[in-house]
Amino acid sequence: MAKPYLPKVVTANDLLRGDVIWLDAQGGWVRSLAEAAVFDTPQTAEAALKSAAAQVDKVVGAYLADIRLVGGEPEPVHFREEMRVRGAFANLDLTP
Amino acid sequence: MYRYDEFDDAFVRTRVAQFRGQVERRLSGALTEDEFKPLRLQNGLYLQLHAYMLRVAIPYGTLSSTQMQQLAMIAERWDRGFGHFTTRQNIQFNWPKLQDVPEILEALADVQMHAIQTSGNCIRNVTADHFAGAAADEIEDPRPTAELIRQWSSDHPEFAFLPRKFKIAVTGSPNDRAVTKAHDIGLRMVRDANGAPGYEVIVGGGLGRTPMIGKVIRGFLPKSDLLPYLEAIVRVYNLYGRRDNKYKARIKILVHEEGLEKIRAQVEAEFEQQMALSGGPLVAPDPAQVARIEAYFAAPELPERPAHSQNLSELLSLRPNLAAWVQTNTSDHRQPGYRIVTVTLKSIGEVPGDASASQMRVLADLAARYSLDELRISHEQNVILPHVAQDDLPAVFDTLRAAGLAEANAGLISDIIACPGMDYCALATARSIPIAQDIAKRFAEPARAREIGKMQVKISGCINACGHHHVGHVGILGLDKAGKENYQITLGGDATETLAVGERAGRGLDAEEVGPAMERLMDAYLRLRLSADETFLQAYRRLGAAPFKGAIYEEENADAA
Known part of the structure; x- marks a missing residue:
């Protein structure tokens, strides 16, 4: 059985600062995943990515990232995206 | 300099x-x-x-x-x-x-620094023994050689787009602190039977996804022939190195696939061709230029001092923290009365290799006052003060301690190499830093760390092996296993002149399993060793992997019983 389609956000790095940004519903860029536009079909996601990637004077390396909605809020699916949301040194405290 | x-x-x-x-x-x-x-x-x-x-x-x-x-x-x-x-x-x-x-x-x-050729498929920053010019066991300072190679390789038009990146390391000591056998080219400074200086040339070493131990392509290369010979090696690699698959593009793969003998023949033929050119090889450096470079690295004129510092000896008996630090963090200097100081950037719970601006200034000031203005950065992510008088060690220690830099753990279990991992790196598949911090905290008790003795833990956050995990006594490789961080443990690696690639212990561990497994592993080593003089590596080589694997997977072994 095919896997269910996971909702997507468009994410990239800011050209000037290099930091993590997400595409919002107005086609601008935000620094909070909570404010990102969520695309729940492949067609809308790909179209958003295409227009985002065209903003070459603002962003670098735009791509689609899987999210899940928790209480209506987008949350990363993969831990790499979680790291991008939380930033460096969101320490994994392993102390017993 | x-x-x-x-x-x-x-x-x-x-x-x-x-x-x-x-x-x-x-x-x-x-x-x-x-x-x-x-x-x-x-x-x-x-x-x-x-x-x-x-x-x-x-x-x-x-x-x-x-x-x-x-x-x-x-x-x-x-x-x-x-x-x-x-x-x-x-x-x-x-x-x-x-x-x-x-x-x-x-x-x-x-300040005469740059970032050129620190990326790309070119000859990268040439590395060397971090004790160069100071070590008691040194045959010759490797840095004039490294500088000559730097000048030759900087903006070299023929080698700007090699099949893949290319790394060269040089050591001037028989005790290899530069991991020369894990580089594309490793150079060991040696003397021939008549005492003439030259190099043993090692080729095709490397870590990464396919670890390979470098092979000796030329047992003795006269010093003056260095650049034509390097040019010949890199030219052969540039011609025949694979460009169809980036994972098979390093020279180690070429040497492995073609065989050392074939590569040697190609290199020697290319070398001979260069040497036969009328007027000599194109890349033979002007002797005056070589002399100029060597003059910059002339042995420093350190004031003579007694081999034994009475003042230091008295303080060591009164200050156990100073004594522990002097024991672990200083090494033999070639001149009596001096020590080489290793400042580990491995304070317990901190990020391996990180230094704050204020710490950098403290280190700079210490170098200016006590170490002839020189510092070294080691591949073990530590800072070296190469020329410190024994009498000055207490003052250096006190200053370091005030700056949070006096951890007495050089070469011990908490002196961990760790790449930036997924806290920073876009290539990483897992985090390295929190694993290093966890292990360091578990072995923070100085007496326990000293009881374990020399122990190299090396952690990489992906298969590219920037953390040198293959050659750690205990290596830890972070991977992405079905969307979760997972850590493979390797045992028995060796980063020295007897370079060895560690063996995989078994299934990967979850992040929270790594620390407890390390504790069981070290407990097993302490139990199994013949005496306190038998290092982990010696015990591992004597006993084989089985008892150590058993310790890592103790809980599941018990479950299966």
């Missing part, structure tokens, strides 16, 4: 000006990212997970106090107040903004 001549300065300044223009064109839209990316990489500028990262070369790991002060200034002015020293004797700034990078490069040029 080497000092730039007019050509060096002009070359670096020109590159800064070129890059300034390239950044301006990127920001104006005249260059696309695809066009700009190779240009920024050639100047050491990466785009990582959270920000740009600028990798600055520290040639053969040698820094002056002035240069360290400048790195501190850069960290404060354009970054977040710290820098990260790497396993390739570089420093990485993790948070620069694109438009600031030309200014940073200009500031580096002001």
Whole structure:
């Protein structure tokens, strides 16, 4: 059985600062995943990515990232995206 | 230390000006990212997970106090107040903004530093023994050789687009502290039967996804033939190295697939051809230039001191913390009355290799006062003060302690190599830093760490092995296993002249399993060793992997019983 389609956000790095940004519903860029536009079909996601990637004077390396909605809020699916949301040194405290 | 001549300065300044223009064109839209990316990489500028990262070369790991002060200034002015020293004797700034990078490069040029060839498929920063010029066991200082190679390889037109990156390391001591057998080319300075200086040339070593131990391609190469011979090796690699698959593009794969004998024959033929050119080989350096380079690295004239410091001996008996630090963090100097000091950037719970701007300034000041203005960066991500009088060790220790830099753990279990991992690196598949911090905390008790003795734990956050996990006594490789961080343990690796690649212990561990497994592993070693003199590596070689694997997977073995 095919896997269910996971909702997507468009994410990239800011050209000037290099930091993590997400595409919002107005086609601008935000620094909070909570404010990102969520695309729940492949067609809308790909179209958003295409227009985002065209903003070459603002962003670098735009791509689609899987999210899940928790209480209506987008949350990363993969831990790499979680790291991008939380930033460096969101320490994994392993102390017993 | 080497000092730039007019050509060096002009070359670096020109590159800064070129890059300034390239950044301006990127920001104006005249260059696309695809066009700009190779240009920024050639100047050491990466785009990582959270920000740009600028990798600055520290040639053969040698820094002056002035240069360290400048790195501190850069960290404060354009970054977040710290820098990260790497396993390739570089420093990485993790948070620069694109438009600031030309200014940073200009500031580096002001102190004769740059970020050129710290990325890309070219000959990278040449590394060397971090005890160079000071070690008691040294045959010859490797840094003039490393500097000669740096000059030859910088902007070398033929080798700007090799099949893959190319790394060269040099050691002047029989005790290899530069991991020469894990480099594309490793050079060991040796003497022939008549006492003439030369090199044993090792080729095709490397770590990464396919670890290979370098092989001796020439047992003795006269010193004067170095550059033509290196040119021959790199030319053969450039011609025949694979370009169809980046994972098989390093010279180690070429040597492995073609065989050492075939590569040797090709290299020797190329070398002979160069030597037969009328007027000699094109890359033979002017002897006057070689002499100029060597003069910069002439052995320092240290004042004579008694071999035994009465003052220090008295203090050591009264101050156990100083005594522990002197025992673990200082090494034999070639001149009586002096020690080499290793300042570990491994305070318990801190990020391996990180130094704050204020710590950099403390280190620079200490070097200026007590170490002839010199510092070294080791591939073990530590800072070395190479020439410290025994009488000055208490003052150095006290200053380091006030700066949080006096951890007495050099070479012990908490002196961990760890790559930046997924806290920073866009290539990483898992985090390294929290694993290192966890292990260091578990073995924070100095007596326990000293009881375990020499122990090299090396952690990489991906298969590229920047954390040298293959050659750790205990290696830890972070991977992504079905969307979860997972850590493979290897045992029995060796980073010295008896280089060995560690063996995989078994199934990967979850992050929270690694620390407890390390504790069981060390307990097993303490139980199994013949005496306190038998190191982990010796015990491992005597007993084989089984009892150590058993310790790592103890719980599941018990479940299965």
